[in-house]
Amino acid sequence: MPEIDLSLQVNGRKVTRRADPGQRLLDFLRDELNLTGTKEGCGAGECGTCSVFVDGKLVKSCLMPAAKADGAVIETVEGLAKPGTLEVIQRAFHKTGASQCGYCIPGMVMAATSVLREAPEASLDEIKERMGGNICRCTGYSKIIEAVELARDVVSGKATPAALEEDGPGESYIGTNVRRLDAPSKVTGRLKYAGDMVMPDMLHMAVLRSPHAHAEILSIDTSEAEAMEGVACVITSEDVPGTDGFGVFVHDQPIMARGKVRHVGEAVAAVAAETETLARLAARKIKVEYRELPGLFSPEDALKDGAPVIHDYAPDNLVKHIPIRKGDVDKGFAEADLIIEDEFSTQQVEHAYLEPEAGLAYVDADDVVTVISPSQNITHHRHMLSEIIAKPINKVRFIMSPVGGGFGGKEDMIYQGMLALAAMKTFRPVRLVFTREESIIASAKRHPSKVRYRMGLKSDGRITAIKFEMLSDGGAYGMSSEGVMRKAAILSCGPYEVDNIQVDTRAVYTNNTPSGAFRTFGGMQAQFATESMVDIAAERLGLDPFEIRRRNMMRAGSLTHTQQRLDSASIDRVLEAAERASNWEAGAVGMRGPERGDLNGPGTRAPCTLGARFERPAGGKEKVA
Amino acid sequence: MLTCQRYETPRTLAEALALWESAPDGARLIAGATDVLPWARDGRAGDVDLPMMIDLSRVSELSGYERHGGRVRLGANVVFQDFLEDPSLAAWLPVMPYCSVWFADDQIRQQATLAGNLVNASPAADGTPPVIALDGEIELCRISNGAVMCHTMPVAEFVTGPGRTRLAPNELVSAVTLDVAEGYGASFQKVGQRRSLVISVACVAALVKTDPTGTRFEDVRIALGGVGPVPQRLGDVEERLKGEVIDAGLIADVAAVTADRVASRSRVEYRRRVVPGFVRAALEEAVDRARSDRPAAANKEAVNA
Ligand SMILES: Cc1cc2nc3c(=O)[nH]c(=O)nc-3n(C[C@H](O)[C@H](O)[C@H](O)COP(=O)(O)OP(=O)(O)OC[C@H]3O[C@@H](n4cnc5c(N)ncnc54)[C@H](O)[C@@H]3O)c2cc1C
Ligand code: FES
Ligand code: FES
Numbered sequence A: 001m002p003e004i005d006l007s008l009q010v011n012g013r014k015v016t017r018r019a020d021p022g023q024r025l026l027d028f029l030r031d032e033l034n035l036t037g038t039k040e041g042c043g044a045g046e047c048g049t050c051s052v053f054v055d056g057k058l059v060k061s062c063l064m065p066a067a068k069a070d071g072a073v074i075e076t077v078e079g080l081a082k083p084g085t086l087e088v089i090q091r092a093f094h095k096t097g098a099s100q101c102g103y104c105i106p107g108m109v110m111a112a113t114s115v116l117r118e119a120p121e122a123s124l125d126e127i128k129e130r131m132g133g134n135i136c137r138c139t140g141y142s143k144i145i146e147a148v149e150l151a152r153d154v155v156s157g158k159a160t161p162a163a164l165e166e167d168g169p170g171e172s173y174i175g176t177n178v179r180r181l182d183a184p185s186k187v188t189g190r191l192k193y194a195g196d197m198v199m200p201d202m203l204h205m206a207v208l209r210s211p212h213a214h215a216e217i218l219s220i221d222t223s224e225a226e227a228m229e230g231v232a233c234v235i236t237s238e239d240v241p242g243t244d245g246f247g248v249f250v251h252d253q254p255i256m257a258r259g260k261v262r263h264v265g266e267a268v269a270a271v272a273a274e275t276e277t278l279a280r281l282a283a284r285k286i287k288v289e290y291r292e293l294p295g296l297f298s299p300e301d302a303l304k305d306g307a308p309v310i311h312d313y314a315p316d317n318l319v320k321h322i323p324i325r326k327g328d329v330d331k332g333f334a335e336a337d338l339i340i341e342d343e344f345s346t347q348q349v350e351h352a353y354l355e356p357e358a359g360l361a362y363v364d365a366d367d368v369v370t371v372i373s374p375s376q377n378i379t380h381h382r383h384m385l386s387e388i389i390a391k392p393i394n395k396v397r398f399i400m401s402p403v404g405g406g407f408g409g410k411e412d413m414i415y416q417g418m419l420a421l422a423a424m425k426t427f428r429p430v431r432l433v434f435t436r437e438e439s440i441i442a443s444a445k446r447h448p449s450k451v452r453y454r455m456g457l458k459s460d461g462r463i464t465a466i467k468f469e470m471l472s473d474g475g476a477y478g479m480s481s482e483g484v485m486r487k488a489a490i491l492s493c494g495p496y497e498v499d500n501i502q503v504d505t506r507a508v509y510t511n512n513t514p515s516g517a518f519r520t521f522g523g524m525q526a527q528f529a530t531e532s533m534v535d536i537a538a539e540r541l542g543l544d545p546f547e548i549r550r551r552n553m554m555r556a557g558s559l560t561h562t563q564q565r566l567d568s569a570s571i572d573r574v575l576e577a578a579e580r581a582s583n584w585e586a587g588a589v590g591m592r593g594p595e596r597g598d599l600n601g602p603g604t605r606a607p608c609t610l611g612a613r614f615e616r617p618a619g620g621k622e623k624v625a
Numbered sequence B: 001m002l003t004c005q006r007y008e009t010p011r012t013l014a015e016a017l018a019l020w021e022s023a024p025d026g027a028r029l030i031a032g033a034t035d036v037l038p039w040a041r042d043g044r045a046g047d048v049d050l051p052m053m054i055d056l057s058r059v060s061e062l063s064g065y066e067r068h069g070g071r072v073r074l075g076a077n078v079v080f081q082d083f084l085e086d087p088s089l090a091a092w093l094p095v096m097p098y099c100s101v102w103f104a105d106d107q108i109r110q111q112a113t114l115a116g117n118l119v120n121a122s123p124a125a126d127g128t129p130p131v132i133a134l135d136g137e138i139e140l141c142r143i144s145n146g147a148v149m150c151h152t153m154p155v156a157e158f159v160t161g162p163g164r165t166r167l168a169p170n171e172l173v174s175a176v177t178l179d180v181a182e183g184y185g186a187s188f189q190k191v192g193q194r195r196s197l198v199i200s201v202a203c204v205a206a207l208v209k210t211d212p213t214g215t216r217f218e219d220v221r222i223a224l225g226g227v228g229p230v231p232q233r234l235g236d237v238e239e240r241l242k243g244e245v246i247d248a249g250l251i252a253d254v255a256a257v258t259a260d261r262v263a264s265r266s267r268v269e270y271r272r273r274v275v276p277g278f279v280r281a282a283l284e285e286a287v288d289r290a291r292s293d294r295p296a297a298a299n300k301e302a303v304n305a
Helices: A025-032 A088-096 A105-118 A124-130 A142-156 A183-187 A223-227 A276-284 A329-335 A378-388 A416-426 A436-442 A481-491 A523-541 A545-552 A571-581 B013-021 B087-092 B095-101 B114-120 B128-133 B235-241 B248-261 B268-292 B300-304
Strands: A004-010 A013-019 A051-054 A057-060 A073-075 A203-209 A215-221 A231-235 A267-273 A287-292 A318-326 A338-346 A358-363 A369-373 A396-400 A430-433 A449-457 A463-475 A501-509 B002-004 B028-030 B048-050 B053-055 B065-068 B071-075 B137-144 B147-154 B159-161 B172-179 B185-191 B202-210 B217-225
Touching: A013 A025, A025 A051, A051 A105, A057 A105, A088 A105, A088 A142, A088 A183, A105 A124, A105 A142, A105 A183, A124 A142, A203 A276, A203 A416, A203 A436, A215 A267, A223 A231, A231 A276, A231 A416, A267 A276, A267 A416, A318 A481, A329 A449, A329 A463, A338 A523, A358 A416, A369 A378, A369 A416, A378 A396, A378 A416, A416 A430, A449 A523, A463 A481, A463 A523, A481 A501, A481 A523, A523 A545, A545 A571, B013 B053, B013 B137, B013 B147, B013 B172, B065 B087, B071 B087, B087 B095, B095 B128, B095 B185, B095 B202, B114 B128, B114 B172, B128 B202, B128 B217, B185 B268, B202 B268, B217 B235, B217 B268, B235 B248, B248 B268
Parallel strands: A004 A073, A203 A430, A369 A396, A463 A501, B002 B048, B028 B053
Antiparallel strands: A004 A013, A051 A057, A051 A073, A203 A267, A215 A287, A231 A267, A318 A501, A338 A449, A358 A369, A358 A430, A449 A463, B065 B071, B071 B172, B137 B147, B137 B172, B185 B202, B202 B217
């Protein structure tokens, strides 16, 4: 690789380095200067985790070649405050609890700093507008924006610096705003996520992934890749010494494709090399011969007779069926005054945590295979890996690095095994950091589900019977499908006491991206159907939507769908609070006029728009249009 | 992932053109690099190794702007954020601040050039509709017999299709020249999936000049983006309005027929529904601003669309 000389000023210090001519400023800061507070959430300008100041202007360092910044003055999150101290904006983030997983936070702090520098009097809308280039998947933004407003007021003198202090706990911690212990490490960018960690002599991994949804692997030729200078090893499923297979419930997924690929993006082989560029180049030199197989892309097709079989152990393509029976549905429907039927479908959803999957593995001096990763399930991973690499459990160690957002998506051991194998093969530390594209193509998704619903009700709104049938696309591997189907079944009919129910939830294999755990774990898909049905019923029966829910809600002493006797229930209080907070106008939907007083009232959010900066009163720095 | 063998940062136009003329096959010019870097990723061009990148951002002749009578000449390195931060540009080109505020985000706008946006020629580009509404011309330069030679052509002719332009091999863009539209009211309507960092599904740029009493259209400029391979100036709409009394009914009538301008291959029905609403909203908003000489809250309709 040719190199060029770069000389910049970074956080007040002169820095001179030789760099790759194509290197991005982001890599230069992270790899050459170890300033890992600047993160890579997407590499494509979309997320703002990489925001830094270049000559006083906030930019996305993933979109800037380092050479473009030659001679420039750079400020990163590490340079905002003196070591061991926090700037006003960082203290405000700490105070309001603005950091959760923290992965977006350094970028958010930079964006907030830019707002206060460019528009110290920015209104709430202008703050939102100016921070639009930074994404957070955890906080819902409220606390971040609150922090920026607080910092603005402290800087402008409208609030005293005391406003940044922690509220005292008073009598009790309950009900008081307690600051997060880990916030200072996040607002300063000091916290190291797996992708920020380095070890001496570390190798970089790149993964070759399947372009096919369903295909037999006829051969894999790694010779050319292996022969490349700087390549330490290439691994395939052949390198697995023990019993291959992992999964949260059923261990149906090999570390890398074995014999066939079952979804686009499935790992087929991996390279560990001296640099990431080299590893990616070598991965492209691996030759794989495939024979394409007919694929399954809808769960309905998976259940048809003669459908292609995706896993030999499951000739019917069924991952899991969870049935629940309570009472007598035929009797319940016979008693009903109204029977409604409908179908509800929900789509596949990506978690999009801002930290793409990353891990670092090494074999320590005692031959313990150690994997550091933001795994949401390290103990289970450790047990599975010990079988896969045929080592006793005391020779396998998992260290959980800070999770830069998981939401269920980091429960599956989709890359830790590859890292372990490469570390065992080379006896060198190996690191893998997914690109955003890889994260999207290879990680589990929320189950796309279809629910066929039949509900019987008395004319007073009491539900007499429910028939609930869910069919979910489990994708190519089992992952958390079993648990998700169980939870969907348990929660299926909502917080309502129904005497007669028949619930069936099924997840099936297809050649789509595997589905797995995702916040609510099946509850969302089920509740979408149930709550929609209750609303439809309220409309048909001329009842207030809150009222119909009250008539059916579970109470202390109620028997749940799975026949558990409840000691207490809080749905009544939840309904009351929701009714109050929404300024709900009592009455049946159909009986109300077109102008609803409870829409667009106080407390409802106006639609998003842009242009708040044009509204700033004259004298503000930037009223230009 | 983008790698490159050689990175050059010429300081003068002559230097830049000399490098460009002798550049190896596959070399790329970059300005803000906000299109080039994301292009070299999986799902698009994948990993790309360029023999050479020529970074134009420090070429002195390409920076800044000048006004010559009724035209303003923007150097190729003018970035979208300039339209928000430079009061002269905002006053002369009143549609550009509204376009810019919807363009990417504050950070990308610090890098993204108008010239790069035109050369990239995405059908969804937000920069092209305002430029063609302002009779934009593009200035192209190359080295010929050792001398810098430049010529201009209308941007409407320069952009020939998705990602396609009339830029010749050894040429680069030195400037974009636009009509000064001081005193016009302007509007930019855009709809996409979210507010920031979003590619237009459809966008409309409009400028209106009223007579001194504020009751008649004196001049109207309007162009559509995102709804076909190239941006479209709505000359027929402009002609029907010029000289007429400003009237909501008339605006609604001329807007109603613009659905037929949708020439996209995808989401046609959606776009056909959005476009007439946008044309109408853009004209109404531009009229309001022309009359009040004061910007109203930008683009309320866009997000409701
Ligand atoms: C997250 C994100 C959001 C975006 N949002 C928007 C948006 O809302 N609206 C929109 O329209 N675009 C958007 N873009 C696209 C992009 O930012 C714009 O097209 C931008 O204007 C390109 O300008 P640049 O200076 O960065 O171009 P570059 O990437 O440097 O170059 C783009 C192309 O133009 C060529 N080029 C550049 N300068 C010259 C020159 N002087 N002479 C000849 N050729 C030249 C390059 O070779 C290249 O082919 C977005 C991009 C990202 C990453
Ligand atoms: S915007 Fe740079 S990494 Fe996402
Ligand atoms: S705290 Fe913002 S992404 Fe997690």
